[in-house]
Amino acid sequence: MKKLLLISLLLLTGCQAVPVVEKFPDVPKELLVSCPDLSKVESNTAKLSDVLEVVSTNYSKYYECKVKIDNWIEWYNSQQKIFNSIK
Amino acid sequence: MWLLHFVPDNLLHYVINAFLFSGIGLYILGLLSNFIRFMTPYKEMIRIISTLLIIVSIYFYGRYTTDQEWRAKVEAAQAQVAAAEAKAQQVNTQVETKIVTQTQVIHDKQIVIQHEIQAVEKQIDSECKLDPVVVKIVNDAAQNPNEVKK
Numbered sequence: 001m002k003k004l005l006l007i008s009l010l011l012l013t014g015c016q017a018v019p020v021v022e023k024f025p026d027v028p029k030e031l032l033v034s035c036p037d038l039s040k041v042e043s044n045t046a047k048l049s050d051v052l053e054v055v056s057t058n059y060s061k062y063y064e065c066k067v068k069i070d071n072w073i074e075w076y077n078s079q080q081k082i083f084n085s086i087k
Numbered sequence: 088m089w090l091l092h093f094v095p096d097n098l099l100h101y102v103i104n105a106f107l108f109s110g111i112g113l114y115i116l117g118l119l120s121n122f123i124r125f126m127t128p129y130k131e132m133i134r135i136i137s138t139l140l141i142i143v144s145i146y147f148y149g150r151y152t153t154d155q156e157w158r159a160k161v162e163a164a165q166a167q168v169a170a171a172e173a174k175a176q177q178v179n180t181q182v183e184t185k186i187v188t189q190t191q192v193i194h195d196k197q198i199v200i201q202h203e204i205q206a207v208e209k210q211i212d213s214e215c216k217l218d219p220v221v222v223k224i225v226n227d228a229a230q231n232p233n234e235v236k237k
Contacts, residue, residue: 020168022168026179027179028179028182028183031182037229048215049207049212057197060196060200068186075178079178
């Protein structure tokens with residue numbers, strides 16, 4: 001009886017996991033850095049050139065942030081297209 | 088059944104075919120045993136064994152072919168996943184390159200603007216008197232409203 005049990009155990013098919021796992025794609029590290037805060041003008045300044053410098057720096061920060069967001073969207077859309085292509 | 092995975096496919100196929108053809112051969116032998124005198128007493132036994140052999144080998148043949156089909160499907164799926172991962176990596180490289188290039192363009196432009204401001208700094212500052220309220224308004228505008236709420 002014991003042998004019979006052992007044999008029946010050996011014959012069990014069991015539940016085998018399908019060995020197909022898709023790895024979640026890594027995000028480029030540049031996209032994982034949050035956008036910086038905008039720069040501020042020193043409160044004791046009386047020069048318009050200082051204000052201009054800060055404003056132009058802030059414009060640059062905005063465009064750097066825009067680059068990140070636009071590329072996040074592109075990355076997401078591309079990865080989604082790749083993911084959906086797997087049947 | 089999972090133990091059969093350790094047996095090489097070719098060997099398994101060979102064994103199943105051997106069982107099947109042995110069963111068919113034995114069955115035919117069983118039919119012929121009516122005409123062969125010394126085999127007549129074993130006729131029933133031969134028929135039972137051959138029938139069992141045929142049934143078992145057909146069952147295993149079915150399992151074997153189904154298993155092969157599933158393995159082929161899994162291999163195809165694995166190949167698709169590998170191709171998708173390679174494409175995903177390619178997209179990452181493209182996006183990374185784009186970010187670096189575009190950010191560099193913004194930096195370069197920023198440097199040019201800073202130089203322009205420095206070039207006309209004296210002119211701007213001499214002709215314009217800045218009211219302190221301007222600084223306050225600019226700084227208020229630069230302040231993240233969501234941080235103020237906190």
